Amino acid sequence: xxxKNKLIKTHKKLNPLSIFVPExxxxxxxREIIITADGSTTIHMPDWNEQYHSKHGAIQEAYHxxxxxxxxxxxxxxxxxxxxxxxxxxNCFITLLEAxxxxxxxxxxxxxxxxxxxxxxxxxxxxxxxxxxxxxxxxEEMHLLHWDERQRVHEDFFxxxxxxxxxxxxxxxxxxxxxxxxxxxxxxxxxxTENIFQKMYTSLKKNGVLVTYSAKxxxxxxxxxxxxxxxxxxxxxxxxxxxxxxxx
Ligand SMILES: C[S@@+](CC[C@H](N)C(=O)[O-])C[C@H]1O[C@@H](n2cnc3c(N)ncnc32)[C@H](O)[C@@H]1O
Numbered sequence: 001x002x003x004k005n006k007l008i009k010t011h012k013k014l015n016p017l018s019i020f021v022p023e024x025x026x027x028x029x030x031r032e033i034i035i036t037a038d039g040s041t042t043i044h045m046p047d048w049n050e051q052y053h054s055k056h057g058a059i060q061e062a063y064h065x066x067x068x069x070x071x072x073x074x075x076x077x078x079x080x081x082x083x084x085x086x087x088x089x090x091n092c093f094i095t096l097l098e099a100x101x102x103x104x105x106x107x108x109x110x111x112x113x114x115x116x117x118x119x120x121x122x123x124x125x126x127x128x129x130x131x132x133x134x135x136x137x138x139x140e141e142m143h144l145l146h147w148d149e150r151q152r153v154h155e156d157f158f159x160x161x162x163x164x165x166x167x168x169x170x171x172x173x174x175x176x177x178x179x180x181x182x183x184x185x186x187x188x189x190x191x192x193t194e195n196i197f198q199k200m201y202t203s204l205k206k207n208g209v210l211v212t213y214s215a216k217x218x219x220x221x222x223x224x225x226x227x228x229x230x231x232x233x234x235x236x237x238x239x240x241x242x243x244x245x246x247x248x
Contacts, residue, residue: 033123056238064236070211082175086110105156171203180212215241
């Protein structure tokens with residue numbers, strides 16, 4: 001009952017048109033923590049047989065797709081990033097570690113409709129797997145921050161966690177880079193459509209880039225249809241390819 005009240009409170013902040021979605025998601029779908037092939041944890045959703053990250057290695061996937069083919073391809077030291085699906089905070093945490101190594105100034109917006117719970121956060125082993133004990137409190141802090149407020153996490157790293165549905169994103173010319181990390185098109189096809197990629201395109205600055213682990217033909221075509229120049233790149237362990245989409 002307590003859970004239900006909490007959920008109703010959450011609903012009020014969200015678009016009423018989308019209200020049916022969280023009920024399906026939170027009441028039917030279970031979440032459990034599992035260990036992936038590189039030793040790092042992720043969340044498994046048995047009802048969908050879907051994970052928050054690749055079973056072949058959560059950290060390896062995040063580094064390959066979002067850091068090597070995303071963050072590292074950006075020339076400037078000043079960068080605004082939109083993450084689609086903040087989830088466990090792994091991509092945000094890795095970006096923070098990389099930014100602090102390379103003196104980058106980052107404005108990071110993580111969109112998430114269904115934040116994970118404290119007991120789940122405590123079971124995630126990213127701090128130890130990334131040998132980043134000095135940043136342990138930063139990982140906690142990222143999760144403890146209030147939603148919908150821009151706050152400094154570390155030196156030049158600012159984070160805004162937005163409790164928002166992807167469909168409600170309406171930013172214009174704001175981001176240099178998008179980490180598109182929604183669940184796969186097999187389980188959430190509505191998030192891999194022209195409609196959503198049009199929103200992503202509009203939210204990017206000129207020469208902005210979107211990277212994603214998916215390499216599906218239908219996803220590539222939806223991106224191209226809204227104007228992206230799409231390149232297939234070698235994928236992370238366990239995946240042949242991934243997509244890099246440029247707003248020309
Ligand atoms: C593949 S997981 C993301 C993993 C995340 N990037 C991480 O590193 O943990 C997809 C995320 O999208 C969120 N999500 C699913 N549907 C959504 C929607 N319609 N709007 C916003 N977030 C959504 C899920 O709750 C989940 O956290």
